[in-house]
Amino acid sequence: MHHSTPGQVFLLEPGDIHDGHAPTPGGFTYSMLYLDPNWIERELRALFENAPACCQPGFSKVLMHDPALLEAIAQAFSALRESELRIVRQAARDTLLCQLTRHLKWRTLLNPDPRLPVLAQRVRGYLHAHFNEDVGLDDLARMAGTDRFRLTRAFKAAFGLAPHAYLIQLRLAKARHLLARGDLPADIAAALGFADQSHLGRWFRRTYGLTPAHYRRRCSNLPDV
Template identity: 55%
Template sequence: MANDWLELRQHADTGIETIKAHFEGHAFDPHWHDSYLVGITLSGTQQFHCRRQRYHSRPGDAFLLEPGEIHDGDAPVEGGFTYLTFYLDDRWLTDTLQGLYDATPGSYSVHFARTLTRSPQLVRAIGDTFSALHNDEMKIVQQSTMDGLLAQITAHCQWRKRVPSQIQSAAIAHRARDYLYAHMGDNVGLSDLAAVTGTDRFTLTRCFKREFHLAPHAWLIQLRLAKARQYLAQGEQPAEVAATLGFADQSHLGRWFQRAYRISPAHYRRLCTNLPDVSRK
């Protein structure tokens, strides 16, 4: 859309990525992130699917998504929507919040009780933190707003115990996922995953979709895209990233990246690093 726009910054000290954007019509395809996503809708109506539900986020709403949660984005109302968001590293958030609780075991992880919430205090904390990081305020201001945000988040999260699943289908899905993590740049087939998990291709796909809500091939693409963001933010060239992660070529990576994030790999790299793009077009 001609009226769509996106601002992206990457905070130098923490690596936290801040995004402010406006979309009209279709915003982005279903995808997931490997970080916690925290944001607010500033104007219009943002429609998205997550946790098998459809949500409508309006001004004054905060949205909270966990790593791996699949979500999309659309503007169902004329004029589109504007939002701001940032991504908090899984390990950093868990370790930091554990300091606010007494003797929390390492086998627990942070779980957001609700995907969409209307809390003026949380919305204000998100907005203040975003402004401090996005505009590169003084370090003491940044850290103070981050502390304020973390204090607010504790009222909207729970500790969820990480326990090995006793359900056979979940165990199969998790073994397949671990294999894809270890071989994300390889030309992996369903037959390979079936052999690793000790089952057949059809059972494997059924178990995987039940656990992760995506077929193995679609989940692998999302994993590669998440890793591509990391490599690009570190300054690697799009062509190199595409080759490392098993995309057919740079154009193939670019098509998937644009569909998921509404920005090209080269543009994303430039925003994160301020380095010129010298790769082939």
Template identity: 45%
Template structure:
């Protein structure tokens, strides 16, 4: 119980841009492997933030910029009792593509932008992330927020931070994509692996191995992450948690709440309060 009180997460939502800003502190284990549907760009403020992504272990220290792509699997831990503190921006894929495509080489708008590095020790970039966070966090006038975000995107465009994903298209990749799309289409039905395997005409053991190799999680765990991303979007729009739970295939509102708290360290109602002016629905 002592460790739980030492951990905290504070979130704010900019009403005009929709950008979420999070400042958090953790000791010990912070996050199980998970992913987001946004680009995450943050700065470690204090301590050492250790996490795995792209099949590597990373350690982000004070002043280091860390960057994660949509659906990039990662976890989080502290390496000592002091824990770590970070501040982070959640940027939608549309925002990043709209802002960065005009600033870098031609033709990028036709291809998905991808970070070339997970960590970056760059004082100017860290400064830009920090001030964009400050402008959004304290709800400065729009002209100041716009200027801070413009500075951030210019800094990102001036470094070799981006490359294009050139995924190898083969039979397994196509099948993995089909399995993903099938799960999304049938998410409210709580489908079993055997049902999915029969629909895709593949042995379920091969399907499970192929899916995890391509997406980093077993099908059921991946589906939970997708549901949680959808829940964040719907809660931010003011949808009642009970309706969100029913629409996304959770057993009930309590089931949604347990998964949401485990993944985000916030209850759905507390998250919604940070995103809207609605009364607490808990």
């Protein structure tokens, strides 16, 4: 029997049974994220050259104190639950996968590709040209002729941000320009590829600490319409 406490990660392999009984009379709440075993196996083969014939991760512990893994799970849960941009959802899942497999003995990263710095530049140009489209990491990797894991590492090494974070910052920079000239947040959200005005607002507040409407008023002194 395992007793989890706040801040711990509870790892269950496919087929494991979990009763979910509360460890205290007062009960508890938790978030659970299910990963498709077929997806895990497919992605591990793309990421690691020494993946065994059956590369489902086997967890040495059911309960784990791993802050990085906990953060990756929380980010993936949030991105999927809130229907984030496709590139954000994919990046969150990839980060989670890397954190889940950090301690696997057979894990060996693929050899670096000497073309990657050039490909990172090409992907950056593509993001600038298609900033308002629903771009996915798979799209970028296919365009660059590599896999998305190596592409993400190369892009982050070149520009300090992962592709999804760079795309968000690119959209937000354009949003600031449009807000400053008096455009309405709802129109800007639609033009820049955000799901809606609320989606734009979440990212804008997270990055700049104020709402798009507030930023617009400060820059233009125009009333909200």
